[in-house]
Amino acid sequence: MKYDFETVIKRYNTGSFKWDEMAAHGVNESQDIIPFSVADMEFVTAPEIVEAIKHELDTSILGYSAPTEKYLAAVCEWFKTRHGWDAKPEWILPSHGVVDAFFMAVRAFTDEGEGVILNTPVYYPMYSAIKNQNRKLIDNPLINTGKRYEIDFEDLERKAADPDTKLLILCSPHNPCGRVWTRDELIKTGEICLKNDIIIVSDEIHCDLIMSGHKHTVFASISKEFADNCVVCTAPSKTFNIAGLQTSNIFIPNPKLREKFLSVLTLSNPHPKCNILGYRAAEAAYKNCASWLDGALKVIEENKNLIVNFMAREFPCVKISELEGTYLLWLDLRGLGLNYKELEHRNHEQAKLFFDEGYVFGSQGEGFERWNLACPTRCIKDALERFKTAYRN
Ligand SMILES: Cc1ncc(COP(=O)(O)O)c(C=O)c1O
Known part of the structure; x- marks a missing residue:
């Protein structure tokens, strides 16, 4: 077409x-x-997305709706075919947005006063997730080589070693610098975090928007150890331009981390769910777009x-x-x-x-x-x- x-x-x-x-x-x-x-x-x-929404309006009632098995399967299938990542439907928690999700992750995995690392410059709500919730910003500035930005691993190593540092919010691919982190860069980052008991929140909302010659690696796909130490935030919103439908999928492979995240999610939302039209649109997008x-x-x-x-x-x-x-x-x-x-x-x-x-x-x-x-x-x-x-x- x-x-x-x-x-x-x-x-x-x-x-x-x-x-x-x-x-x-x-x-x-x-x-x-x-x-x-x-x-x-x-x-x-x-x-295809417009049709799916119209079909829902013509044939359904807009009541409370959980993600269906078909929906979760379509999300996992997308990650399998597009990124080679074998994710399980039960890892997925709903969130209205990825921003909501990394705010919640900060609450779930750190206490007030503890440190959260950012690779700066970076998507500005990440600063708010740290500062507005009384956590400490640990700045790991990216190195601008003139051509592209690179992670300063020596600086990261030093800052990660502080026992008060508990979380790293990774922007992968990176907004605004446009980097698609290589597998090697992700491995180095993941190893430093594992060594220092730092959980990684990998914001992969831009993971499908990859220029020719580059390849996105889902952080959790690298190894079981990495998968067990991370939260992967995804959404169809950037990929298919449906941000207004507020339907995101937060993958947490480790059941203990998932429980912790869920305990924060359910504090104000005892039955977490997204929007029925968002689910239908996302399913159509992942299947057909x-x-x-x-x-x-x-x-x-x-x-x-x-x-x-x-x-x-x-x-x-x-x-x-x-x-x-x-x-x-x-x-x-x-x-x-x-x-x-x-x-x-x-x-x-x-x-x-x-x-x-x-x-x-x-x-x-x-x-x-x-x-x-x-x-x-x-x-x-x-x-x-x-x-x-x-x-x-
Ligand atoms: C890196 C990154 N994360 C999250 C978001 C927004 O996510 P959401 O609309 O799902 O809250 C954006 C939007 O620009 C973004 O660039």
Whole structure:
């Protein structure tokens, strides 16, 4: 089937975070401008997902619903065929979101005052999960080689050795740096954590968004020891652009860790469950939408190449981290000579470009922008023209 990756649906007044933010800066319906910030896609929903939701509405009642065996089997089958991971349905706990899940994991596996490691810069709610719950942020800054970001294992080793450090939240693939951690990097990380009794929460929400030439490794698939020491957070929300349906699958292979997590989950939600339309959409997506995803990835890669080639030609001072995974390109704009506030202002007010500002991912992100590439290619072409005009001088 030929899917539509070209139509733009303007999401003004729908409550869309990123469209509302753009509208607050004076952009309106009459302009052909889309935002490139928050990580959802500007692609129309796959028809298989729309059909599954319509079918549910036509034939069912929207009552309380647990995940069905068929649903859980479809989730596991996806991980088996796409990632070679033999996961069991009984490992899965429901969560409305991956953010909810890593907040809960912090409560389940650490006490107040204990340390949680992050590889920074990183997806900003991870900082909140630590700080808002009175845990201690243990910063393991990534090393920017200029081409890509790498884990500082010496620093990790040192910080993991503190007996008060109990958890590492791994962003895999990494948002915003675009890394798909190699199996070797994951093994090194996993071994350091095992040695120091640190549990790993592996946020793998971007695991299906992998660029050609790279391969995602599910952390728990590496060994039984690793599986028993981790929580793997997944969701169909980024992969198939259904974040608004709030249906995530949290895999916890170790029954003891699962019980602990469940005890936090059930504190405020005695019968954990997601949303019936989310379940139906996710099942349809995992069963029938692999080729939609492949089509979306092609467009994302083409969009990335357009930007990389444009910057190399027109603004060689702009450095771009290699995009290995996610649809979020990480651009270092410090070479343009503006401070990060001036950059934000110029983007918003002159270029009408709305990215996620790099500084929200941590202080190392000042002067960087995160560009969401999941949109029709013509939107990227238009944006590059606006960029050129705004920065030509
Ligand atoms: C790394 C990462 N984790 C989690 C989320 C959000 O997860 P959810 O919407 O399921 O809470 C995002 C969204 O951008 C993300 O990039």
